[in-house]
Amino acid sequence: MTKNKVVSTEDILSTLCRSVTEVLSSASGNQIAYSAMVQKITRTCMRPDIGCFVLFDGGFTGLVVTNFTAQAAMEIYQDYMRNMGMPEDEIASSHLSDDVSNVMGELMNQIVGDFTSKVREQLHTSITQNQPKMMAINKQVQISVDTTMDRPQARRVTFTTQSQNIFYLELAMDKTEFIKLHDFDIAESVDPDTIIASQAAKDAKKEEKKAAESADDMADDDFMSDLGL
Numbered sequence: 001m002t003k004n005k006v007v008s009t010e011d012i013l014s015t016l017c018r019s020v021t022e023v024l025s026s027a028s029g030n031q032i033a034y035s036a037m038v039q040k041i042t043r044t045c046m047r048p049d050i051g052c053f054v055l056f057d058g059g060f061t062g063l064v065v066t067n068f069t070a071q072a073a074m075e076i077y078q079d080y081m082r083n084m085g086m087p088e089d090e091i092a093s094s095h096l097s098d099d100v101s102n103v104m105g106e107l108m109n110q111i112v113g114d115f116t117s118k119v120r121e122q123l124h125t126s127i128t129q130n131q132p133k134m135m136a137i138n139k140q141v142q143i144s145v146d147t148t149m150d151r152p153q154a155r156r157v158t159f160t161t162q163s164q165n166i167f168y169l170e171l172a173m174d175k176t177e178f179i180k181l182h183d184f185d186i187a188e189s190v191d192p193d194t195i196i197a198s199q200a201a202k203d204a205k206k207e208e209k210k211a212a213e214s215a216d217d218m219a220d221d222d223f224m225s226d227l228g229l
Contacts, residue, residue: 007178009153013171017157019115027107028079031162039156044170049095052108052134059125061149062173070095072165077103096136105134123178151175
C-alpha cells in the first residue's frame with residue numbers, strides 16, 4: 001500500500017508565501033524574498049507601522065496578518081506607483097497617507113485572491129475571504145485580532161524587500177491536514193492578462209494579413225491598369 005501524501009499547515013503557509021512574493025514582485029518590480037525559517041507563535045498581532053488583516057473561511061478557517069515597517073511599505077508602494085507610470089509629484093511621501101493604505105490594502109487583496117485560487121487548484125477545496133483591513137498604527141499600540149478556531153496554529157514568516165527592508169506575515173489557522181487519496185491533475189491557473197495579450201497578438205496578425213492582402217490586390221490592379229486592361 002502506498003503512503004498517501006499529507007498537506008500540513010506549513011505546506012499551506014508555503015503556498016501563501018509564494019502568493020506574497022509573486023504578487024508583490026510582479027506589481028512593484030521589486031524582488032521580494034522570504035526566510036526559509038518559520039516561527040511558531042502563540043497568537044497573531046497587528047504591529048507598527050502599517051498592519052493589515054484578512055479573515056478566510058470555508059474548507060478551513062484562518063487569519064492572515066501582515067505587518068510592514070514604514071520603510072518596507074513605502075518602498076513597495078512607491079515602486080508599484082512608478083511601475084504604473086504615476087508621476088513623482090503624485091506619489092505619497094509618508095506612510096500615514098491614505099493612498100499608501102489603500103494601495104497596500106489592494107495588493108493584500110490580490111495576494112489573498114491568488115492564495116485562494118492556489119488552494120482551490122492544489123487542495124480541491126474552497127475558501128472565501130473578507131475585504132482586507134489596512135491601517136497605519138501608532139508605535140505604542142498593538143491590536144490583537146481573534147477569530148474562532150478549534151485548535152489554532154500560528155506561524156510568522158519574515159520577508160525582505162530588494163532594499164533589505166523587512167515586513168512580516170502571520171498566519172493563524174485550524175490545525176488540519178489534507179490527505180491525498182489518489183493522484184489528480186492540477187489545473188493550470190488562468191491569467192486574464194495573458195489571455196488578453198494573446199488575443200491582441202492574434203488580432204494584430206489578422207490586421208497585418210489583411211493589410212498585406214490589400215497591398216497585393218492594389219499591386220495587381222496597378223499591373224492590370226498598366227497593361228490597359
